[in-house]
Amino acid sequence: MIPNKMKAVLLTGHGGIEKLDYRDDVAVPIPAAGEVLIEVRAAGVNNTDINTRIGWYSKAVTEDTEAGGAEGYNCIDDNDASWSGVPLSFPRIQGADVCGYIVAVGDGVNPNRIGERVIVRNMLRTYVDYRPYECWTIGSECDGGFAQYCKAPSGETHAVDCTLSDAELAAIPCAYSTAEGMLHRANLVAETVLITGASGGVGSAAVQLAKRRGANVIALCSSSKADAVRALGADHVLDRNADIVSALGMGSVDVVVDLVAGPNWPQLLDVLRRGGRYATAGAIAGPICEIDIRTLYLKDLTLYGCTFQEDIVFENLVKYIENNEIRPRVAKTYPLSDIANAQEDFLAKRHTGQLVLLPPKV
Structure with missing residues (x-):
């Protein structure tokens, strides 16, 4: 049974770590036609999540990412503070990495997909009609993986048959x-x-x-x-x-x-x-x-x-995983509720590899 509400981290605006609000009353997304609903098991922490939170992509910022990583910047222009240059909508569920299981499908999607373990292509092209050099980042232009549930286009949600753990799989999409x-x-x-x-x-x-x-x-x-x-x-x-x-x-x-x-x-x-x-x-x-x-x-x-990626890039990654040609290094995992500590550790850069958040199981 899929609940109506879920635990998720809401980004309430550009700024410091205090802009991350862990909630237990966020509405579970409903997959539209062509989309799937994923129960998220793990979500990696990436530079793009922090850069988006602090508004580092704004041309008003000329400093390194660590300078405003915890507190944010005073000088950003909200109008160009996302990686795409389009103002971000708040609240937003961040998380460019999604690993989990399909639990529901929208119209036009084969219901046999329910139960697949999947990762989601982080640079989504479905929502921009596959125009060259255009894409949405999941967790930026649409809600992402820092939640118990996430929806994504079926065509960009890839089933993966491998022995990697959920945390290891979640370290792959963005990085x-x-x-x-x-x-x-x-x-x-x-x-x-x-x-x-x-x-x-x-x-x-x-x-x-x-x-x-x-x-x-x-x-x-x-x-x-x-x-x-x-x-x-x-x-x-x-x-x-x-x-x-x-x-x-x-x-x-x-x-x-x-x-x-x-x-x-x-x-x-x-x-x-x-x-x-x-x-x-x-x-x-x-x-x-x-x-x-x-x-x-x-x-x-x-x-x-290098921002835009040809379709073959993510398709090849799935092949590399299934052929046991790559194995990500997961430095540490955290419960989703501990996202502040995870991002502080990420900024400290004392680790090698990837930090991963684990939402509570439903």
């Missing part, structure tokens, strides 16, 4: 699709790739996915996490504060996968070979960087900004 999207866009093959932020959710995913493609992986992370990142498959690990050019040499890398940006960003272009490729999907150390345009054109570099 791994972001990482795979960058590798796909940069067309990484058996080359040398430098990955920044390699101990985080997306970075650790990128290490595994790059190794799967046969790449020689150089990872940047804090020295305290070096062994854990090597265990993920990195061939070489450098301290995140290292002088990259001195350590690697000019023109020594084929591809850079960057999640950090910040003041050391120019070195990332310096270590790229002529004709090299740079892909980014984050800027946790700061979004404002200086570029010498001569480096860009004299070395024939290609820069990729």
Whole structure:
């Protein structure tokens, strides 16, 4: 029996952690035509959840994500504070990662889907009619996984047959699709790739996915996490504060996968070979960087900004899971009601891998 009310975390506005309101009286969503209702068993914590909460995507913000991660910012413009640039509607249930079981279906969906264990593609294209370079993020433009129940388009809700736990599966949609999207866009093959932020959710995913493609992986992370990142498959690990050019040499890398940006960003272009490729999907150390345009054109570099993902990216992830080719590292799990501590731990960045929230079972 599906209840009328559920436990969920409501984001009540842009700001600090106090804007997250754990409630037990939130209406259970009703799946519309073409949608399914999922009983959520686990939901990962991601940068995009925090960035959306604090309004970091607003062009008024020029600081790193940690500067306002707990308290928020005073300078944001609500009109451009979501990743899509469209003002967010509140209250909103966040959570870009959804792992759970289908418990009901809307019109036009085969009822045989009820009972499937599923993950949801986090970059939804159904609601924008599959227009190129447009999508909704679940947990941003529509309600997400920080709840006991969530609805999603049936066509973007993927059944997965694997031995991973619910928490492990919940660590995959956002982090791994972001990482795979960058590798796909940069067309990484058996080359040398430098990955920044390699101990985080997306970075650790990128290490595994790059190794799967046969790449020689150089990872940047804090020295305290070096062994854990090597265990993920990195061939070489450098301290995140290292002088990259001195350590690697000019023109020594084929591809850079960057999640950090910040003041050391120019070195990332310096270590790229002529004709090299740079892909980014984050800027946790700061979004404002200086570029010498001569480096860009004299070395024939290609820069990729990676948000939109082709359909094949998520479809491939499901195959990798079912073929036991990837296994996410879950650093810690928390009850959904403990979301404040989970986000504080996420911001402290003392972990390697993913933090995951577990809603109470119905």
